[in-house]
Amino acid sequence: MSTPLKVAVLGCGSVGSQVVRLLQEQAGDLAARVGAPLELVGVAVRRLDAAREVDVPEGLLTTDAQGLVARDDVDLVIEVIGGIEPARSLILSALENGASVVTANKALLAEDGPTLYEAAEKAGRDLYFEAAVAGAIPIIRPLRESLAGDTVTRVLGIVNGTTNFILDKMDSSGAGFAEALEEAQELGYAEADPTADVEGFDAAAKAAILASLAFHSRVTASDVHREGISEVTAADVQSARDMGSVVKLLAICELKDDAVAVRVHPAMIPRSHPLASVREAYNAVFVESQAAGQLMFYGPGAGGAPTASAVLGDLVTVARNVLADKRGAGESAYADRAVLPMGETTTRYHVAIDVDDKAGVLATVAQAFAEHGVSIQTVRQEGRDDDAQLVVVSHSATDAALAATVEHLRGMDIVREVTSVMRVEGGEE
Missing domain, CATH: 3.30.360.10 (Dihydrodipicolinate Reductase; domain 2)
Incomplete structure (x- = not known):
């Protein structure tokens, strides 16, 4: 086998501790799958004396995360700290120093993913994040x-x-x-x-x-x-x-x-x-x-061991890429599509309305929907007298039109209260 690839882990909480455990327990199988041993060389934590789910080998714990990712012998960095900082700075430093990165950090990717992608491309290294969405589920x-x-x-x-x-x-x-x-x-x-x-x-x-x-x-x-x-x-x-x-x-x-x-x-x-x-x-x-x-x-979709499974899957792929001297998929943002405002998005509403129980109420409510260009799919009345309620499900319309309809209903004399508004997905349009 090749010379061991050196792995640094940032964070040793619920997910990080399970990553450390799997790296130790499955060392032989991981080495066979990668084509080289994966050697854990450091685990960065906030406190050395904190209680942990696994025993970390002596000498590997450190509070100097920046020093760990800056080591020139580290090939692979796993970030499971979470949050924006210091995670962003540590990932950028790891990439700049020649390490590929596996992260589970959904918040950082959703806020500043392009910066990470660009740093990975500039460094010629991988940025993988299967564990950032839906835990163990490969998506x-x-x-x-x-x-x-x-x-x-x-x-x-x-x-x-x-x-x-x-x-x-x-x-x-x-x-x-x-x-x-x-x-x-x-x-x-x-x-x-x-x-x-x-x-x-x-x-x-x-x-x-x-x-x-x-x-x-x-x-x-x-x-x-x-x-x-x-x-x-x-x-x-x-x-x-x-x-x-x-x-x-x-x-x-x-x-x-x-x-x-x-x-x-x-x-x-x-x-x-x-x-x-x-x-x-x-x-x-x-x-x-x-x-x-x-x-x-x-x-x-969560939990230490399931999420660690996704992390290790990425680690094997990234490690293979290091040995083959290649990169995996980077950012694909070529389409550069605009994001629609919610008001322009089409959806359906389920609306529950407390109404006066008298003739013509249903027609008046239906007219309110029609005035805003919203078609009604189903309507039913529940209760009588002071407990009378109409439950309306609309056909698809823009969210702005549906929201305007609800505001219109709230201002009508025959409507005591709009008690519930919820969107409807699936089923008939």
């Missing part, structure tokens, strides 16, 4: 390589396990959001501060990465329309159930007349849709392309 490489000869038209995904667990619990047990969130926290599926997950920030970063790859255009997290699930009620979930649907937090990336539409929000999807059966904290990504048709990728 980056299929979009980046396997479907490179096809035209991807849509990517629809459940890419956050915390929110999927919460919504699944609300659907299966009738629990409210707060109750389901508390259970998710008790089981370790949600952080003490769940904002990044439940408000959609995590999913938006992943959507930006998926859209960039799928549509060969630069898309950042700030381009993604984002809504979380904290306003989803038990009544919303029950209404979806009554329609034969389920509520999911979806990342939706679409090609629209040579422009890109990217959004993250809760939506009702039919129970017959493949994504409707994704339970607990699992993730799934549904890809549609012109030649391949419909593809679905499913599996654990």
